[in-house]
Amino acid sequence: MGSVRHNSPTLVELAEEILKIAKTLQGAVPKSPTFFEDTLSGLSANDDSVRKQLIDATETLNALARGANGFNFSRISRIILSPYDAMSLRVIYHFRIAQNVPLDNSISFNNLAKACNVEEKLLTRLLRHAMVLHLFHEPKEGYVSHTVDSRLLATDSDVFDSVGCYLEDMGVGCQNIAKAMEKWPGSDERNHSACSYTYDTDLPFYAYLQQFPERKKRFSSMMRWVGESQAGSQTQITALYPWQELVNGTVVDMGGGNGQVIIPVARAYPSLKFIVQDLPGASEQGIKAVTADTQLKASIEFMAHDFRLEQPVKDADAYLICQCITNWSDKDLVNIFRQLVPALKPGARLLVCDRKWQALGTDSDVDVLEHRRVDMIVLVNTNGRVRTLDEILKVFELADMSFKFKELHTANGSPFMVCEMVWEP
Numbered sequence: 001m002g003s004v005r006h007n008s009p010t011l012v013e014l015a016e017e018i019l020k021i022a023k024t025l026q027g028a029v030p031k032s033p034t035f036f037e038d039t040l041s042g043l044s045a046n047d048d049s050v051r052k053q054l055i056d057a058t059e060t061l062n063a064l065a066r067g068a069n070g071f072n073f074s075r076i077s078r079i080i081l082s083p084y085d086a087m088s089l090r091v092i093y094h095f096r097i098a099q100n101v102p103l104d105n106s107i108s109f110n111n112l113a114k115a116c117n118v119e120e121k122l123l124t125r126l127l128r129h130a131m132v133l134h135l136f137h138e139p140k141e142g143y144v145s146h147t148v149d150s151r152l153l154a155t156d157s158d159v160f161d162s163v164g165c166y167l168e169d170m171g172v173g174c175q176n177i178a179k180a181m182e183k184w185p186g187s188d189e190r191n192h193s194a195c196s197y198t199y200d201t202d203l204p205f206y207a208y209l210q211q212f213p214e215r216k217k218r219f220s221s222m223m224r225w226v227g228e229s230q231a232g233s234q235t236q237i238t239a240l241y242p243w244q245e246l247v248n249g250t251v252v253d254m255g256g257g258n259g260q261v262i263i264p265v266a267r268a269y270p271s272l273k274f275i276v277q278d279l280p281g282a283s284e285q286g287i288k289a290v291t292a293d294t295q296l297k298a299s300i301e302f303m304a305h306d307f308r309l310e311q312p313v314k315d316a317d318a319y320l321i322c323q324c325i326t327n328w329s330d331k332d333l334v335n336i337f338r339q340l341v342p343a344l345k346p347g348a349r350l351l352v353c354d355r356k357w358q359a360l361g362t363d364s365d366v367d368v369l370e371h372r373r374v375d376m377i378v379l380v381n382t383n384g385r386v387r388t389l390d391e392i393l394k395v396f397e398l399a400d401m402s403f404k405f406k407e408l409h410t411a412n413g414s415p416f417m418v419c420e421m422v423w424e425p
Helices: 011-026 047-064 075-080 082-094 109-116 120-132 148-155 157-183 194-199 205-209 213-229 231-240 261-270 286-291 295-300 331-337 365-382 387-397
Strands: 250-254 273-278 300-304 318-322 349-355 403-409 416-421
Touching: 011 194, 047 075, 047 365, 047 387, 075 082, 082 148, 082 157, 109 213, 148 157, 148 286, 157 194, 157 205, 157 365, 194 365, 194 416, 205 213, 205 365, 231 261, 231 295, 231 365, 231 416, 250 261, 261 273, 261 286, 261 295, 273 365, 286 295, 286 300, 331 387, 387 403
Parallel strands: 250 273, 250 318, 273 300, 318 349
Antiparallel strands: 349 416, 403 416
């Protein structure tokens, strides 16, 4: 929203700015969005920036109007009461309520309760709370039908599983962060996280999840949904770095999963060769997709490898690690980078791609909040952290002084950055 938001705006100033931004955004779409039709999907980068301005401004107005004190409306009460808002969604997930509401019609509370095997009066209370949050609506008294949000839960299994992953598997660790801090003061070990405490396991949280097929499925779905949501941003990585400088070179994508980051690069630069590495079983979908694509099959291969062990691919031109470092402590990252050293030739590049550090006052508030939430998520899950550029460079110094910083690659509108290091022994 610019200077108005960051200079103690008045309510009227905010309202006027909101009207201006709303007119711009509405002019960019066929019609204004409603709770029954989402017309804001597929926005251009510029229009998406306008949407963020509108969210920032309306959130600021909302926060100022709430005030600091008072139980019902205050900013503090909004935070402390948020678990009760998530509670109704958790029930909706657990009893698969969205899947039992007709997509194009309504159903009575009575029949819905029977279909979900839930007591009717309790179901009615929970859903009427959810309706205030735009999950379902009551077209006539005693009946339930979908909003665009609840319909998504019914029709998109990845979104539905993601709700379960956050509310059933990961989010429960939030309530135990203080207890984990007391039990393991100052520790950044992956198995000393709040989630490890919650589940009383000596395993790192992600390893723990793999033991349970349903939780493993939910986590995979969540990662896929996040990946699809960031698809445009991942495509931007192709433009973030001057890949043409690696003329006919080989790039190793460490922890590359299904190749979702590197595939757009491979399409844009067919002369480059790519090796995607990840743990056994982590790249099955990518292998199928690449095998079925003649161009990609010629330039991408997959390899099972744990990047905590010595790098088996020697003398590659570049080694890429994208959106992985937040899950690891400084000590673990030092080890990961050191495992590269025996494979590196002079001039080899290590490309660390991750989210840009977002700062209040210089970036969109909605981006800053997302950034800080990621920091909280990895803290709770794995004792990981989001790092500034200086913090990333410090880890490289600890790993080996022969890693030299070359350049930070960023672009307007992209939430990502590429930190380029060069091996100069």
